[in-house]
Amino acid sequence: MNFRGRTVSVDWGHLIVLLLIAAATGWYLLDARSVSTAANNLLLIQPLSIIALILVLVILPQCFRVAEQHADGATPVHETVRAREETKASDLMQPKLPTERVEVIKMLMLAGLLGLFVFLLKPLGFDVAIFLFSAAGMAICGERRPLPLIAFPVIVTLVVVMGFKALMPYPMPTTIL
């Protein structure tokens, strides 16, 4: 992206997450204000929401990075900076996160699958849903051999359904088991 003649690299993912946090905070503040503007209601929420929104503004510039483009094809400065920051980030306080596109797609697919799984638990029955989720999850993580793709989910389903039926006092709708 070009801005005032400089190339700016944008961390779109971070930007979206940040804007979502801001939107949620803003909506929450408005919702709370619409209920009542009494101090007993807004005492903590209003100042804290405002602080959170200010923090969003402080973090916002971190989503953008100015990239100095060199004509002679030398390594742009920001890349070495980023490489150094990456070694710093590998202090294992947070698990190291992969950045390759394929891996990100895998993660998003797994997250989507988890969402489907959660909403289909009741309609499909817990047993069927668990079987399908584990099989599809394994496939996303890279398993291609048909035998493990069937055998392992069957084991997971049996162990989990039996185990939780024994443990929980609540009913668990199942289709086959």
Added chain:
Amino acid sequence: MIDMDAFMGALGLMATSAGSWGWIVPGLIIGLVFSAIPGISITMAMAIVLPMSLYMDFFSAVVFLTSVYTGAGFGGSVPAILMNIPGSPSSFATTFDGYAMSKKGEHNEALGYALFASTLCGIFGYVLLLFVVEPLADIVLKIGPLEMFAVALWGMLLLGSLGSTYISRGLLAAAFGVLLGTVGMNTAGFIRGTMGLPTLLDGIQPVPAMIGLLAAGQLLSLAGKDYILEAEGARSVSVKRILLGCWYTFRYPGVLLRGSVIGIVIGAVPGVGSSVGNLIAYAEAKRTDKDSSSFGKGNPKGVIAAESAVASAEGGSMATMLALGIPGGGATAILLAAFMMHNIVPGPTFIETQKDMVYAIILNNIVQAIVLLVVGIGFIYVAANVVRVRTRYVLPAILVVATMGTYAVNGSIAGPITFFVFACIGFALVRYEYPVAATVVGLLLGRMLETEFLRSYQLTGGRPAYILDHPAAVAILVLMMLSMGMTAWGKRKQARHEAAEAEAMERLHREELAAKGTPHHQS
């Protein structure tokens, strides 16, 4: 220091609740296995088993969860020593000298050092807690809602500012968590942010939300990684030499003591946690040692320093959690949730009224540390196989168990849905380096913060000058400001320090490879 009546009561409690003893070994094994699997941390292991503890009585639940905690502290060190793979972030510093000792053929001794340092310092942390818990509660009892609010606020600020590389992101994560924690009806009867959903009236269900944030968020980010660890010529394990290593640990009382003190302090301060504690203890041991150049080349002191800090941090973090009811990080946040699920609010009143229970919890943890010695040796034999379990099997299975666990909390599909929503939030937060633990603690404490704030407001009639009558609150607020400033300053220094440490290790490793002149296949 120790209330003898309550102490006797605690012994009686432990003798009569025989069922709770049975949970020590399973808890330790779960902790050991989970934390040995690369990518799964202490907190994740505890989050996944949290719903199971719902179906136990209170004492058993705490015994079970703290056993997982104790086991997980050591579990990561076994692959760290044998294969140079830290099973969990808290055993990162153990790889430096542990693996170097392995290469010299001293892996048995290294395991012995690690195990015994874990046991001794785990016990040390809790013995200290046994003595300070009562005086601590006496102090805490004297403070009113205003001071409590100030302390909770301080805890949140520390968590936010210390838990991440960026202070601003940490504070936002904490603020966002507190806001999420206030959703629903507050003590004054106002209903906010429920989007008309009746399940949200009581607020966001903390257990599914926590499991989503702490476990699933990080699990999802493992999807792209399929660890294939080459088997590295099986090393023979000899119990005799491990025990010899245990015995040699006594030669380094100074290292043990310093590591423990660092661990306890770091455990007690919200936000730092054992994943940093081991690095600091290691760096400190190296800095103060006469022969600091031998570190990283197989000096047992490095292993002992790292392990002692991890093990003793548990006692330190329990002190903050029990006395103030404020969790210092992910692991104690889970314990707090377990307390809440059994309708028990930790804090000075809990210590006053149930002192024998508190002592029983502490004594049981000392027992756990001793049992770890036996279970840990057994675990060494299977650890190499555990590490090689592939992500593609672990990931779907754990996600299923976690989802079902959130359903088991109250048998409603709202649990899994909350879990999914917070898994997505957790994933986004982890990905962009926001400290998830700060959000979790904010979520747990949000309601308490608002209630205490509201109570102080009602007591004072909204007069800000009232705070001047409370020197303690003023002192806490001043301390808070000071510590924030120090954090900002110290953070730069520490980050540089740690980077230098990691770089030095990397260089050493490369030099050795070059000296061998053979390409090295591993991981």
